[in-house]
Amino acid sequence: MRAPVSSVTVRVPAKVNLHLSVGPLRADGYHDLTTVFQAVGLYDELTARRADALSLVVQGETAGGVPTGPDNLAVQAVHTLAEHAGVAPHVSLLLHKGIPVAGGCAGGSADAAAALVACDVLWGLGMGKDELAALAARLGSDVPFALHGGTALGTGRGEQLTPVLAHGSYTWVLAVSEAGLSTPAVYRELDRLREEGPLRVQRTPDDVLQALRKGSAAALGAALANDLQSAATSLRPELRRLLVAGVQLGALGGLVSGSGPTVAFLATDTGHGEALAAALVADGLCAAAHLADGPVAGARVVRSS
Numbered sequence: 482m483r484a485p486v487s488s489v490t491v492r493v494p495a496k497v498n499l500h501l502s503v504g505p506l507r508a509d510g511y512h513d514l515t516t517v518f519q520a521v522g523l524y525d526e527l528t529a530r531r532a533d534a535l536s537l538v539v540q541g542e543t544a545g546g547v548p549t550g551p552d553n554l555a556v557q558a559v560h561t562l563a564e565h566a567g568v569a570p571h572v573s574l575l576l577h578k579g580i581p582v583a584g585g586c587a588g589g590s591a592d593a594a595a596a597l598v599a600c601d602v603l604w605g606l607g608m609g610k611d612e613l614a615a616l617a618a619r620l621g622s623d624v625p626f627a628l629h630g631g632t633a634l635g636t637g638r639g640e641q642l643t644p645v646l647a648h649g650s651y652t653w654v655l656a657v658s659e660a661g662l663s664t665p666a667v668y669r670e671l672d673r674l675r676e677e678g679p680l681r682v683q684r685t686p687d688d689v690l691q692a693l694r695k696g697s698a699a700a701l702g703a704a705l706a707n708d709l710q711s712a713a714t715s716l717r718p719e720l721r722r723l724l725v726a727g728v729q730l731g732a733l734g735g736l737v738s739g740s741g742p743t744v745a746f747l748a749t750d751t752g753h754g755e756a757l758a759a760a761l762v763a764d765g766l767c768a769a770a771h772l773a774d775g776p777v778a779g780a781r782v783v784r785s786s
């Protein structure tokens with residue numbers, strides 16, 4: 482057991498899926514995935530303080546639309562960890578949002594991961610990585626990766642992670658839409674499209690993994706692929722214009738991030754990324770565009786007292 486502290490702040494990144502292939506619908510309502518996650522430098526920050534009851538305040542650029550009740554994934558994470566450890570779920574949470582909400586960047590999952598890390602330290606539990614990862618997987622398919630960070634291959638629902646050999650740092654432009662998309666709705670749309678049309682041959686992540694091993698941004702840009710993109714663009718046709726515009730503006734590649742509607746473009750360098758972001762916003766193609774380098778570390782304590 483480590484010495485307990487009274488306040489812990491954890492920083493946790495957004496993710497993009499560099500590759501995402503989706504298998505058929507399973508009996509449990511999920512789909513088997515093969516995905517390559519990369520954690521990128523757009524962050525939420527969660528501060529957990531000792532308190533007599535559980536409370537949550539949400540602040541920041543993307544705070545609107547974040548549930549503050551029992552649906553909030555950070556709140557669910559507090560309950561899950563407290564129950565597992567046999568302690569009272571008493572903590573006051575202050576969540577500063579920087580990650581788009583319902584955007585396909587795993588913002589809610591990031592907050593769950595941050596709450597696990599923060600409360601583990603706050604309550605002096607000293608849990609191991611594997612124990613936290615098992616709790617994370619119960620909270621959502623993307624939560625284990627938010628703990629892990631870096632670049633990783635995800636299988637199963639996305640919760641089974643294998644680190645991948647990745648060289649280089651990549652400059653992403655995350656083009657954010659005004660309104661989010663519901664992840665289950667995007668998966669349902671993919672199932673519907675597949676019932677309508679001919680079954681496509683499953684893609685493998687090999688090209689993405691090879692590009693990462695080489696550290697080649699050009700090869701990575703060309704290899705980006707996401708099965709959920711057709712479903713997200715079916716629900717939001719305007720994303721097609723955004724995807725085309727980004728490539729015309731010199732992006733090495735672009736794709737819908739996870740279930741969208743955020744679109745991730747790979748820029749050649751920071752200067753190009755800034756110009757690309759400014760042009761996409763000026764042309765009214767997205768509500769905002771953020772630069773984020775990847776890969777970065779997963780949920781980490783940045784302050785405690």
Ligand code: C5P
Nearest residue numbers: 510511512514621622638639664665668
């Ligand atoms: O795991 P998580 O709670 O983030 O998943 C949200 C929803 O996304 C699931 O209820 C399911 O509809 C869909 N999903 C899926 N297959 C996955 C992951 C998520 O169908 N592998």
